Amino acid sequence: MALPTEDRVEKCLHYLADTDEHFANVKASVGALEHAIKIAEAHGFLLSDGPQEQRRAAARSAPEYKSAIDSWENAKADYHLLEAKRNRAITEIEVWRSLNASRRKA
Numbered sequence: 001m002a003l004p005t006e007d008r009v010e011k012c013l014h015y016l017a018d019t020d021e022h023f024a025n026v027k028a029s030v031g032a033l034e035h036a037i038k039i040a041e042a043h044g045f046l047l048s049d050g051p052q053e054q055r056r057a058a059a060r061s062a063p064e065y066k067s068a069i070d071s072w073e074n075a076k077a078d079y080h081l082l083e084a085k086r087n088r089a090i091t092e093i094e095v096w097r098s099l100n101a102s103r104r105k106a
Contacts, residue, residue: 003096004092004093004099006096012089015089016090019082019085019086022082023086030075030076030079033072034072036068036072037068037069040059040067041065042059044058044060044064044065045058045059
């Protein structure tokens with residue numbers, strides 16, 4: 001990978017600005033889906049009969065619970081991918097800043 005240019009840094013800055021809202025929404029979705037998992041489990045637990053462990057197992061094998069887990073996993077993957085791309089953009093900006101600071105000192 002080549003060292004970042006001023007043009008590339010400008011693109012990175014635009015990318016960060018353009019993805020701020022989406023990144024925040026994806027992060028919020030992950031948190032909301034964590035609560036949705038708990039709600040789906042509790043709902044399944046309440047609808048089940050038998051001993052506590054049997055009710056918990058029934059709740060966790062319910063389609064609603066599995067759907068909540070799948071949604072959470074997808075949101076978590078989206079979050080990590082977007083976070084990695086944003087971190088790469090930040091790193092490119094920092095490398096460019098360091099190079100320019102070194103050039104000014106020389």
